Amino acid sequence: MKIRYWILTFVFLSLFMHLTLGWFIPFCETTSSYWYLSKTREGKTSDKIKVLVLGDSQIVSGVSPKLIAEIEGISLDEVLYLPRPSEQPEGILLNSLNLIGKLPNLKKIYVNLSPLNTSKNSITDSHKQLYHSFGTFSLNAITNPFLRKAYFSNLTDISWKTVITVFPYFGISSNLNRLVYDRSTQIDLPRRKEEYLFIKQSMHNLQGSWVWKSVGEDPTLQESEDFPNLNTMILSGKRELSIQLWLDCFKLWEKQKLEVVLLRIPFSPKMEKDILKTKANVVSDEIFKTVTSNSFQKNVVIFDFRAIFLEEYQYFADLTHLNQKGRDAFSLILKRSLFDHTRSSTKSM
Template sequence: MKIRYFLSTILLLSLFMHLSVQWIIPFCETTSSYWYFANKRKISSNAKVLVLGDSQIVSGVTPDLIAEIEGVKADEVLYFPKPSQQPEGILADSLEVVREFPKLNRVYVNLSPLNTSKNSVTDANRQLFFSFGNFSLNTLTHPLLRKAYFSNLTDLSWKWIIEIFPFFGLSSNLNRLVYDPIAQSDIPRRKQEFRYIKESMETSQGSWVWKSIGDDPTLDELEEFPSNSSQILAGRRDLSIRIWLDFLQLWNQQNVEVIFLRIPFSPKMEKDILKTKANLVADEFFKTITSDTNQTKVTVFDFKSVFLEDYQYFGDLTHLNQKGRDALSKILKKKLFDHTHSSSEGM
């Protein structure tokens, strides 16, 4: 009798959390809200082009732009980026869609020092996966994904607990609301961002100028970027490189072209990255894959130096604003249109 009562309580508690979590998400920080809605994207079975990556893609590249460049309909672009995304998430998403969308012929993805090094974004991605990521069989059976997400039984148990009791996945957000005055004062803006993210998912698959709530955020040119702050990005995360190579192998086996984009960071950050040589790992990776005769369907477009004096194009240190998105769109059209159409003719 006691066991039945206990199991009933657990079931009701889990049901309550799953039904009420939607009312708590508006109080969460931006990235959590985005990941929550990312699972609710409308997906077309006619997809021909896949877009993956992090918030630089979310803020800088729209599905409509890719559709125009590729000469396809907007609903034939599968737009899957997520903020703080890392190569393990990109590979996991690829494994999920590779067999479901046989018409795919090209994949766009961004690569930068943020997803070739071990840094705070790596840890954030792992937590976001536990809180909101799809608990797929691939994350357990693929050796690299298992190493990234479930290196021990504790990690696996924690993911199961969050799947059953989703409030645990929001604990970091909720705890800060209790003790952090800054988080408390940020609640009105979080609610606005929640609405804008929701709208972006419904109308443009999640393409959204980062942190925009009807305005066009602009980086202050006088904002300080402490010297050598990008030093941490100069390190090489071996697991990331191995996953990137596995990602390329997966799509190469499907005869699908992969186009890597290096989207620019803000001027001071890019200049600091040059000083700390944080680009070396990504640049070496690009050099390796483009010189590999086995990687015949890989192309790299590097735009890290295009806006080194254009502060007005950035909403913050790492994201383009609407002006920057428009400016990058013109460059992308010029660089990519001829490439994509010449590639199509050669198929």
């Protein structure tokens, strides 16, 4: 009798949490809200899809699916747009493994690569936590040795993902805890709710394309702003697992005969200049060199835009994201750079 009682209690709690989780998401920080809402894009695979867009919040903020469709000369419903903030190569590889087999007419992938997804940094840990909290479990995350190492390196990781899958409140526990003890989080609640609504609208209308942190106004970085914690030295270190994951991505895309457009989207002037000082571009540049110096070169084309906005502070919302003005300017540059290349490659689409 007691066993039946406990089973029914756990089933009830699980159902209750799954049914009410959405009530609490507007109180979560931006990245968590985006990951939760991005699940609405899952399952929207179609035989029509010709171009897949993957990457992190630099793509979310700087490159829209409408722009990709215009550059490629295809319709908007032929573009599947799936970037996520704090994305890492493990997320890109997992999405590729899960999706490519369901997209029989896929011809091309757009993705961005930068020091943020080649080094070991706080975003690496954040991505793992976001996957455990909001990511859909896939057997590929277990069967692929690199993904298993990234997401489930020990029994605790597997147990934690299982607990969150059954009782999803645990996935947002850190967000909810801050509501109790963190005064700055409490003050930030009205803006969080606004951001949630803007992200939700962008998912419905623009596949998740959204100028990062924008809630109507166009946030603008000022040259006079001081960033005392800006130090890109950590980005200069190589994360060996990231390199392995990236190379596995390129091998998969090559095997599927997919063309890859690899973008280096610009950071703000202050960050780019600090990256030059700390030589944080070295690892990502090694990957660029690797994929253009062997068999990958037939399928991979690199467009490096790191140096295009070294004085244009007004084009950025913060250290790493373009604002609307910057997106507009970047769109024109992308069109000029990619138009001739993509026109020649999409004639066979």
